[in-house]
Amino acid sequence: MSRPTPQRIGLNWRHDPVHWGGGHLLPCRLCGRGAFCRDQDGRPCHKTCLEDLLTAERDIAEQRERAA
Numbered sequence: 001m002s003r004p005t006p007q008r009i010g011l012n013w014r015h016d017p018v019h020w021g022g023g024h025l026l027p028c029r030l031c032g033r034g035a036f037c038r039d040q041d042g043r044p045c046h047k048t049c050l051e052d053l054l055t056a057e058r059d060i061a062e063q064r065e066r067a068a
């Protein structure tokens with residue numbers, strides 16, 4: 001396992017009020033723990049959980065491209 005770690009995707013939710021859940025703590029759709037943030041569709045979600053998911057999806061897509 002000597003492949004370099006690909007860069008992690010980072011989201012910037014700071015200036016977008018759609019990601020603020022109004023102070024309500026709801027279970028994150030990815031890890032199930034309480035989250036104040038919302039994803040683009042308004043579902044409760046930690047920013048870090050979504051970044052992990054997006055990074056994983058990107059890596060899978062890149063692996064598919066390499067294998068094609």
Ligand SMILES: [Zn+2]
Pocket residue numbers: 028029030031032033035045046049
């Ligand atoms: Zn989470």
